Amino acid sequence: MPFGGVRDIYRGGNRLSPAQTPERLRVVLAKLGLDGHDRGLKVVARILRDSGMEVIFLGLRQTTSSIVAAVEQEDADAVGLSMHNAGHLTLGPKMVRALDEAGLDVPVVIGGIIPPEDERQLLDAGVAAVLGPGASATEVVESVRSAIVASRG
Amino acid sequence: MGEDATDRSASEDRWRAAYNAGTRRDVPYETMSGVPLEPVYGDAPFPGQFPYTRGIHPGMYRGRLWTMRMFAGFGTAEDTNARFKEILRNGGGGLSTAFDMPTLMGHDSDSEWSEGEVGRAGVAIDTLADMEDLFAGIDLGNVSTSMTINGPANIALAQYVAVAEKGGVDRDRLSGTIQNDILKEYQAQKEYIYPPRPSMRIVTDMMRFTTAEMPRWHPVSISGYHIREAGSTAAQELAFTLANGFAYVEAAVAAGLNIDEFARRLSFFFNSHSDFFEELGKFRAARRIWARWMRDHYQARDERSWQCRFHTQTAGVSLTAQQPEINIARVALQAFAAAAGGTQSLHTDSYDEAHALPTEDAARIALRTQQIVAHETGVAMVADPFGGAPFIEWMTDEMERQAEAVFAHLLDLGGGSILEGVYEGIENGYFVGEIADAAYRFEREVNAQRRIIVGVNAFTEGDNPEKSLLRIDPTVEEIQLKRLGEVKQRRNSDAVAASLAALGMAAESPDTNLMPATIDAVKTYATEGEITRCLSEVFGTYTEAAIV
Known part of the structure; x- marks a missing residue:
């Protein structure tokens, strides 16, 4: 992947190229579970992508193990999950554990339909950040970037 | 318009005769202040006349209000059954079932895919036993039911028929709609199981089955709602939805049905978003386009085949998590657009849905909102109340023009067939690409503050998100797993195996209708997952290329 960008892993092609930055952060994005809301x-x-990161877009119907495999193969810096199925309290912590068990110190950021009162529980379970509905582009980029910085301690 | 006075008055006479022949609600047809109102104002063609731009009935809501159909479903079948009864008690006119993700994807609650999702976003239905609980104590001969399910629609319909017949209600008395619009799944909602072509065979089998045996049932609800929620523009919603409608018509005709036997049972489902005038133009254009294409392109002869009937839901995606109470105002305006646009039924979203499924209180407010629109605003007094306004007529023409450009593209892709064009557009990423581009464009405008969303990027003070939300009992999954285990224990496993073998045979033979074998299988308490696996062994499964 010499030029980065959002990569379509099923077809193996580069569809989009980001602006060049000194260190290109690599983020795996996925829908975990059955939920199909991918907007x-x-x-x-x-x-x-527009902020200069490299996005490995797994798309729909991913499992914790398919995501762990992608993080390993792509040497990713963060995982972004989108959840609209009300399964986040089960699946969010499960994702964190799966990465831990694989020995990967990679932060997990979750966005989607997450009730505010569930946010604390997800953070306590090791999720690095939760992005609510209506989060701005700047908030999205900053939360991913600071989650990566924090994980590098 | 070039229409002479004699034609106009002939149209008016015909309209008045039709209007007078219809039934009327017993309410005063006057304004709040007592000014008498005509049933319609303006020029021909009148409501109930081709191309139905102004509505499909001569008297529109003077005959009957739209059906207030509230969508509900969560937890176990018993939980949802209680909510259904609450809706009926509160004056809701029809039931609408939301299923959980595992059910929508053809997985049983005990599948590893289902962990964390059982009963969360809708009700969990694994076997006929759950469907029996869902409708317990409700007279299915006397209620109209909508089931929002697509990939496994044949199974849900079979279960509904089986429950009714066990309760002594014959299938020909059942009234309702099953969404069963598989094409938009590949384009927008992404709840598919099999590849497009075998999925279309299931849809056409269901159309043949309901045409022959369930005359009061709508076998497909062709849905733009999800296309819009996924990020499309209003014109794309209109165009893709009607194109899918044409595709079902072509598929059913190819399967040997006569167009006038089934077309009147097709219905549509649109989104009502926040741009009032654009929505109004969209609804009016939908009727006109459908009428023209059905009559002129597909040569339907029965007037009912030309009439675009639709359900509407307010735009879930427009609900903000910030200052949730203000969503009540959004929903009211969107509901008003749907009513002014001549919808046949309406679901109004609840203000708290940006965070979770609605609480009972919020769902009641949403129902009350459309009751206010119906009974207090005057929108139900006069058909097509905005018709004739230059801006509205222009907007209607513009929506139609944009949609026609999409049809031309699809005809080109499909070598003269919309059905083939839709298959090709699914395969080559046309639909998902167009939708994703529109969604991103909108998001950038919001981010750049070029588009104001109240409470999100402007007027943000006063946010008080600490509201009580609907909590799904965390033991739902456990309860459902236990229930499924018991059903599996109790049933006759030889009968299950035999019924699945017969279903597999039916699937292998393209000329055999799948519905009778599906009904036989659900009656043995075969699970949804077992039936889906049986069919996917013949049909295969579908995985989307991950296109951003």
Whole structure:
């Protein structure tokens, strides 16, 4: 992947190229589970791309193990999950554990339909950040960037 | 318009005769201040006349108000059954079922895919036993039911028929709609199971089955709602939805049905978003386009085949998590657009849905909102109340023009067939690409503050998100797993195996209708997952190319 960009992993082609930056952060984006609402995730993919990050877009119907495999293969710096299925309290912590068990110190950022009162529980379970509905492009980019910085301690 | 006075008055006479022949609600047809009102104002063609731009009925809501159909579903079948009864008690006229993600994707609650999602975004239905609980104590001969399910629609319809017949209600008395619009799944909502072509065979089998045996059932609700929610523009919603409608017509005709036997049972489902005038133009254009294409392109002869009937839901995506109470105002305006646009039924969203499924209180306010629109605003007094206004007529023409450009593109892609063009557009990423581009464009405008969303990027003071939300009982998954286990214990496993084998045979033979074998299978309490696996062994499964 010499030029980065949002990569379509099924077809293996580069569709979009980001602006060049000194260190290109690599983010895996996925829908975890059965939920098919992918509008938000696609918009986030383009927002992160426009900010200079490299997006590995897994798309729909991913499992914790398919995401762990992508993080390993792509040497990713963060995982972004989008959840609109009200399954976040089960699946969010499960994702964090799966990365831990694989020995990957990679922050997980979750966006989508997350009630405010669930945010604390997700953060306590090791999720790095939660982005609510209506988060701005700047907030999206900053939360991913600072999650990566924090994980590098 | 070039229409002479004699034609106009002939149209008016015909309209008046039709209007007088219809039934009327017993309410005063006057303004709040007592000014008497005509049933319609302006020029021909009148409501109930081709191309139905002004509505499909001569008297529109003077005959009957739209159906207030509130969508509900969560937790176990028993939980949803209680909500259904609440809706009926509160004056809702029809039931509308939301299923959970595993059910929508053809997975049982005990599948590894289902972890964390059982009963969360809708009700969990694994076997006929759950469907029996869902409609317990409700007379299915006397209620109209909508089921929002697509990939496994044949299974849900089979379960509904089986429940009714166990309760002594014959299938020909059942009234309702099953969404069963598989094409928009590949384009927008993404709840598909099999590849497009075998999925279309299931849809056409269901159309043949309901045409022959369930005359009061709507076998497909062709849905723009999800296309819009996924980010399309109003014109794309209109164009893609009607194109899908044409595709079903072509597929059903190719499967041997006569167009006038089934077309009147097709219905549509649109989104009502916040730009009032654009929405109004969209609704009016939808009727006109459908009428013209059905009569002139597909040569339908029955007037009912020309009439575009539709359900509307206010735009879930427009609801803000910030200052949730202000969503009540958004929903009211969107509901007003749908009513002014001549919808046949309406779901109004609840103000708290940006965070979770609605609480009972919020759902009641949403129902009350459309009751206010119906009974207090005067919109139900006069058909097509905005018709004839230059801006509205222009907007209607503009929506139609944009949609026609899309049809031309699809005809080109499909070598003269909209059906083939839609298949091609699914395969080559046309639909998902167009929708994603529109969604991103909108998001950038919001981010740049070129487009104001109240409470989100302007007027942000006063946010008080600490509201009580609907909490799904965390034990739902456990309860449902236990229930599924018990049903599996109790049933006759030989009968299940035999019914699945017969279903597999039916699937192998393209000329055999799948519905009878599906009904036989659900009656043995075969699970949804078992039936889906049986069919996917023949049909295969579909995975979308991950296109951003």
